[in-house]
Amino acid sequence: xxxxxxxxxxxxxxxxxxxxxxxxxxxxxxxxxxxxxxxxxxxxxxxxxxxxxxxxxxxxxxxxxxxxxxxxxxxxxxxxxxxxxxxxxxxxxxxxxxxxxxxxxxxxxxxxxxxxxxxxxxxxxxxxxxxxxxxxxxxxxxxxxxxxxxxxxxxxxxxxxxxxxxxxxxxxxxxxxxxxxxxxxxxxxxxxxxxxxxxxxxxxxxxxxxxxxxxx
Numbered sequence: 001x002x003x004x005x006x007x008x009x010x011x012x013x014x015x016x017x018x019x020x021x022x023x024x025x026x027x028x029x030x031x032x033x034x035x036x037x038x039x040x041x042x043x044x045x046x047x048x049x050x051x052x053x054x055x056x057x058x059x060x061x062x063x064x065x066x067x068x069x070x071x072x073x074x075x076x077x078x079x080x081x082x083x084x085x086x087x088x089x090x091x092x093x094x095x096x097x098x099x100x101x102x103x104x105x106x107x108x109x110x111x112x113x114x115x116x117x118x119x120x121x122x123x124x125x126x127x128x129x130x131x132x133x134x135x136x137x138x139x140x141x142x143x144x145x146x147x148x149x150x151x152x153x154x155x156x157x158x159x160x161x162x163x164x165x166x167x168x169x170x171x172x173x174x175x176x177x178x179x180x181x182x183x184x185x186x187x188x189x190x191x192x193x194x195x196x197x198x199x200x201x202x203x204x205x206x207x208x209x210x211x212x213x214x215x216x
Contacts, residue, residue: 005092007087007103013055015040020082027102028109028119033093036084179190 014021019039025032030144094103095110104110104117114121162171164178171185193202200211208215
């Protein structure tokens, strides 16, 4: 099994006193394969009887000795043989990259056209799509930072907010009417200048209305 050490190292040992089972993982995405359960037929009865004897026929101080016998029941040659069988089985569900040596799952992490794992030989279409999405994210980030979304905010409170005299709703600077009840904003109406013909707002320096051309 020495030639499989990288594969064997990436696994969970699920063996118990009843038998042996192992779960192997892809080195890249952690997808896994669970080996077939192999009953432990060698040495279980004797070791478990010794464990029971240590617990019930001796003293509580023998509990460590009982644990030792239980460990022997699931260890030793039978365990090693079961692991070797599971490794041989597991090899059929993973591919080893000859460039980095990693064992990966063929469905997600293996580039079949290149014969290497996707860490060493990324899929061109997947990589292009990923880079495009990354570039789009960076461009959106840059462009949003270029916009001034706070130019109309009064951080220092210089613009005095008034209230509607009728319903007390807040009125923004320049609002002629209350957006809640329609009451005239007397302060804004006094400052504003409107065309006498069409009613359009005109600036103080305007001589003619920009909407209808009437002289002001």
